[in-house]
Amino acid sequence: MNRVVITGAGTINALGASVPKTLEAMREGRCGISQLEIRDVERLAIQIGGQVKGYEPEEAFNRQQLALYDRFTQFTLIAAREAIAQSGLEFSGDLAARSGVVLGNSGGGMTTLDDNYRSVYEDGKNRVHPFVVPKLMNNAAASHVSMEFNLKGPSFTVSTACASSNHAMAQAFQMVRSGMSPAMISGGSESMLCFGGVKAWEGLRVMSKDACRPFSANRNGMVQGEGAGVFVFEELEHAKSRGADILAEIAGFAMSSDASDIVMPSKQGAARAIKGAIQDAGISREEVGYINAHGTGTAANDKTESAAVADVFGAHADKLMISSTKSMHGHLIGGTGAVELLACIMAVRDGIIAPTIGYEEPDPECALDVVPNEAREAQVEVALSNAFAFGGLNAVLALKRFA
Template sequence: MRRVVITGAGTINPLGSNVPKTLESMREGRCGIAELDIRDLDRLAIRIGGQILDYHPEDRWNRQQIALYDRYTQFAMIAAEEALQQSGLAFTGDLAARSGVVLGTAGGGLQTSDENYRTVYEEGKNRVHPFVVPKLMNNAAASHISMAHNLKGPSYTVATACASSNHAMGQAFHMVRAGMSDVMITGGSESMLCFGGLKAWEGLRVMSKDACRPFSANRNGMVQGEGAAIFVFEEYDHAKKRGAEILCEVSGFAMTSDAGDIVMPSKQGAARAISGALADGKIDKSHVGYINAHGTGTAANDKTECAAVADVFGHHADELMISSTKSMHGHLIGGTGAVELLACIMALRDGIIAPTIGYEEPDPECALDVVPNESREANVDVVLSNAFAFGGLNAVLALRKH
C-alpha cells in the first residue's frame, strides 16, 4: 500500500474565486449566503443560497466553449486549473497514460436541463441545441478536465447525492494507494441554483428561508450553494522525487450504507463510516483533533451526526473540535465534501479551525465543541471529513499533517 498526498488544490465557491480567498473567508467566518439572483425568483419560497456572484462566463470562455460547458463544468475546470498549476505537473508520456480524473456531482448539468425544459415546455420550441446531451451529462466535467490536461488514465464520475465528492476522492485515493495510478485529479462540482433545482428541493421541506445554523437549537433547515473544489492526489515518493509541495497526507477512507431509509440518516451507518476511516488509516481515535462535519443545519442530520461522533470517540469526543462550513458557503450537494476538504487542509497546514457561524443557541443533543462563530487556532495532526447522503450513503476521509 503506497502513501498518498495532496499536492494541489483549486476552488471556486461562494466564499472565494480561488483557494487563498476561500481560506481567508473561512478564517474570518464570512457568510457567502445571500438573496439569489436567478430567473423567476418571485415564484420560489426559498430565495437564498450560496451563489457565486459576479461570475461572467464570457470573460473566460468563447462561444463554442460555453455551448459545451454547463456552469458546473465551468466551475470544475476553473478549480482544476488552479490545482494543477499549484502542483506543477505536466502530463505527457507514461504519466499521462496512468493519470485520470474522478469527480463527484449529484445533478451534473442541471442548469442546461432547466434551460432546455423551458425551451421545449414553456416556449414551445421543437428544436434544442445539438450539444445539449454532452453539456448536461454527469461525466461532462470529468471528460473536459481530462481533455484539457491530457489525462488518459481512468476517468469517471461518481453520483451519490451529498456524498458524491467524498466518494470520488476516496476512489482516487484507492487508485493511487493501490498502484493503479501515480496521480489522480479529484474533487467535485455542482450548480443546482436554478428554478427547477430549487423548486425540487423546496418540495422536501428541509430548506431554511433565512440562514444555515448547524448545531444551533434554533436551526430551521439547510441552504443550497454551488461551486467546485479539485485536488491533485499523488503518490508520496513520486511527489517527493520531484520536490513538490505537499499540502497534507490522505491516510484513510471508508464508505458505508445505512440500508434503512431514503432520506433519514442512521447513527449506526455514520459511526461505521467514521470508525472505518480510522481503521483504514491505522489512526488511534485519540489522535483526531478536528472533524469537518456534514452539518447541514437540519435537526435530523445534526443530531444523528453528533450522536455518531459521540459513539465512536467516547470520552475523547469532549476534546474534539467539530464545525460545519456549510454555515458559510451553503450545501454544495455533490461538490460539498470537496470544498469542505479545504477547511481540513487549513486546519492541518495553518493551524486554523474554520468556525460554525450562525450559532445562537446550544442544543443539548449536539453538546460538542462546534467552534461557534469564530475561527480558532489549534495544533491538530489528524482530521476527518464527513459526508452523509440521501439514500443512506456515507463517506469519510481521514487526513494527516505532513
C-alpha cells in the same frame, strides 16, 4: 501500499474564486449565503443560497467552449486549472497514460436542463441545441478535465447525492495508494441554483428561508450552495522526487450504507464510516483533533451526526473540534465534500479551524465543541471529513498533517 499526498488544490464557491480567497473567508467566518439572483426567483419560497456572485464565464471560456460547458463544468475546470497549476505537474507520456480524473456530482447540468425544459415546455419550441446531452450529462466535467489536461488513465464520475465528492476522492485515493496511478485529479462540483433545482429541493421541506445554522438549537434547515473543489492526489515518492509542495497526506477512508431509509440518516451507518476511516488510516481515536461535519443545519442530520461522533469517540468526543462550513458556503450537494476538504487542509497545515457561523443557541442533543462563530488556532495532526447522503450512503476521509 503507497502513501498519498495532496499537491494541488483549486476551488470556486460562494466564499471565493480561489483557494486563498476561500480560506481567508473561512478564517474570518464570512457568510457567502445571500439573496439568489436567478430567473423567476420571486416564484420561489426559498430565495437564498450560496451562489457564486460576480462570475463572468466569458472571462474564462470562449464561445465554442461555452456552447459545451454547463455551469457545473465551468466551475470544475476553473478549480482544476488552479489545482494543477499549483501542483506543477504536466501530463505527458507515461504519467498522462496512467493518471486520470474522478469527480463527484449529483445533478449534472441542471442549468442546461432547466433552460431547455423552458424552451420546450414554456416557449413551445420543437428543437433544442445538438449539444444538450453532452452538456448536461454528469460525466461532462470529468471528461472535459481529462481532455484539457491530457489525462488518459481511469476517469469517471461518482454520483451519490451529498456524498459524491467524498466517494470520488476515496476512489482516486485508492487508485494512487494501490499503485494503479501515480497521480489523480479528484474532487467534485455542483450548480443546482436555477429555478427548477431550487423548486425541487423546496418540495423536501428541509430548506431554511433565512440562514444555515448547523448544531444551533434554533436551526431551521439547510441552504443550497454551488461551486467546485478539485485536488491533485499524488504518490508521496513521486511528489518528493520533483520537490512538490505537499499540502497534506490522505491517510484513509471508509464508506458505508445505512440500508434503512431513503432520506432519514442513521447513527449506526455514520458511525461505521467514521470508525472505518480511523481504522483504515491506522490511527487511534485520540489522534483525531478536528472533524469537518456534514452539518447541514437540519434537525435530523445534526442530532444523528452528533450522536455518531459521541458513539465512536467516547470520552475523546469532548476534546474534539467539529464545525460545519456549510454555514458559510451552503450545501454544495455533490460538490460539498470537495470544498469542505479545504477546511481540513487548513486545519492540519495551517493550524486554523474554520468556524460554524450562525450558532446562536446550544442544543443539548448536539453537545460538541462546534467552534462557534469564530475561527480558532489549534495544532491538529488528523482531521476527518464527513459526508452523509440521501439514500443512506456515507463516506469519510482522514487527512494527516504532513511534516
